[in-house]
Amino acid sequence: MNLSTNKAQELRDKISQTEEELQDLRRQLVELESPVPDPSAEQESTSALDRENPVDTIPEWKWPLKEDEYSRYARQLILPTVGIRGQLRLKSTAVLVIGAGGLGCPAAAYLAGAGVGTLGVVDGDTVEASNLHRQIAHSTSRVGMMKVDSLIEYCRGLNPNVPYAPHREHLTPQNAESIVSKYDVVLDCTDHPTSRYLISDICVLLQKPLVSASALRTDGQLIVLNNPPTAQGSKEGGPCYRCVFPKPPPADSVVSCGEGGILGPVVGVMGVLQALETIKLIAAGIKEEINSTPKEKVTPSLLLFSATSTTSFRSIRMRSRRPDCFACSSKSTLTLKELHSGSLDYVQFCGVTTPVNVLKPEERITATEYNAILAKQLDKTHLLLDVREKEHFDIGSISGAVNVPFSTLQSRGKSITNGERLELEYIPDTLPPDAAIYVVCRVGNDSQLVTQKLKEMGLDKNGGRFIGDIKGGMQAWKREVDNTMPFT
Ligand SMILES: [Zn+2]
Structure with a gap:
């Protein structure tokens, strides 16, 4: 018994030593193969520009995307939905994914793959083993790591060209403005009503379109909110989360003993759909529309997914902004100052979930x-x-x-x-x-x-x-x- 234990330990040591050596070799290879900027070459090219007739120089790269990007995005570039215009829009758009869990993992992965301008991820949690059945960007070896770092590591593996921005904290009324203001489009990939209302409010105040999804057990829902993201009081704007759900669900229904079941692919489907809607929004030119008149009227709809129903997907037409909405209507008194001051208590609004205490x-x-x-x-x-x-x-x-x-x-x-x-x-x-x-x-x-x-x-x-x-x-x-x- 002892002999075999020792032998096993010896083998483990040897494996980890060999893995380290292998890593070192890979690193050396990468260094050797990566192009080192040659100062003399740069000088030559500058002087070449000065020449009157630069015929004998290498032709200047004159295309809007980098050379490798044409091959990387080739299969989406040739789609009418994207095209070169759409790809350039993607490249110049900063997207924020709030929540690096079951929705955020697939959403961020597809957005990274599609080549968005900057991909920011917000989450204050660390990876747990119970996350892995659905949060597919994390891994067993990264249990205990910040989810934000784990997800970014995964996305960087997919596409190193995208600049990534980690926000290793939960979104709060205090940090919401400084984080969200840096982005053009926001994805709500969280799993609690408290954060849903906060994210919606900050998106209304900062005029950002919001792609919101949720999943529980075998069902999911998806809605694109605040699209177009016009100013508070404008009737042209799309509804916000409060227009659709003016009242939070009863607190008891959110946290109960029976809570917690979720099927991995269900939340995966919803996260993938969030990425899809985001890509469609950006490629269609939402960023340009923010500062101009919207091209056409968008009919908001709520997409419902059920893994157990014979009709897996159903789409429900939604009304536009509520005339008396707390956040986006002309009657709204919601301001950035109020939000930042903390006078809006989201936890209180969504109901305090105190333990039941009815027995003597x-x-x-x-x-x-x-x-x-x-x-x-x-x-x-x-x-x-x-x-x-x-x-x-x-x-x-x-x-x-x-x-x-x-x-x-x-x-x-x-x-x-x-x-x-x-x-x-x-x-x-x-x-x-x-x-x-x-x-x-x-x-x-x-x-x-x-x-x-x-x-x-x-x-x-x-x-x-x-x-x-x-x-x-x-x-x-x-x-x-x-x-x-x-x-x-
Ligand atoms: Zn509203």
Whole structure:
């Protein structure tokens, strides 16, 4: 055993040493092959320009793109949508990608490949292993690295000609103006309503078109906002995020125990579409339109994608700007000064998500206490209701737990109000009327609501039966009792 361990270590050392040598050789080769500016050659060319008849000199490069760019972009240059004009527009446009995650990775990669002028990336997070199934520009070896740096490294590998600008921080009301003002087009690749409203507001104030997308579970949506990006109060401008979604979704629906599922290709599709819309906008001349009258009226539309529906894509026509929009209408009082001062509280606006706290201390037990009940075979005939979604439950659960997802309880709320159906469906006939019911969920929020509901339904037999939840849910169980519990 020791022998093979030593041998394996020896091999690992040898591999890393060889890899270092290989890297060094590659570096030497790159240095050798890269053209070194020759001062005498430059002198010659300057003096050649001075000559009256420069016939015997190498012809001057007279085309608008660099030589290698013609071959790099050859396949898009010959498309009517792009053409040489579109390519030059791309090359002179600075694009900002906010969020280097599931949407930002494919979006930035395609924009880098297409040859935008400058590509800025904003994100304050680092790469985690759980990101990799969908955030395809990162890699296992870059876990722990700033996402911005990881994404830029990937894009630079695709296209080293593009200047990249890292912004290693989250967008805030304080830094939004100084970051966004440097760009011509903005992509919202974030995943929370708080940032969506902030990004939309700054784009309205600075008159930047905004390509916004989102994805959750198996669905996605995409919309090009503030297009054309005319001044606040102008009826010619495209709607902003607040015109389409004047009110944020309920805070509870944003962060809940059941949250978090996402299929990699779904968010990938949406990110790719964001890049596509951005390229179309730029190639069509949005940058030139910002300072002039728009060529034609754009009809805003919301594109919906569903991976599970028979019609994968649906497009919904949207209205133009709302006459009473908080941000972009003539009634708006939103200013850069106000935004910068922090008087607009985006977190507050989107609802504060505080942990649920509806149960009394005596109605809750710790994971350790529940483990003691199990270990000592106390309370043998109790019922443990696990209210996580089935997929979470299937990955790992406490032995003997019965799975009744919170969503099932919610959707059948009406039919179970009298308690009869629930008793018949989920509570085994063999459970004595005085046997305790414990409820567990992912982090201990849903379990409280279920406990409360079961009591309201009279299942506690007027105090004859204990109903309570496990504080901190399966997260606490993993921490306190069984750290092998697979947990997502
Ligand atoms: Zn608006």
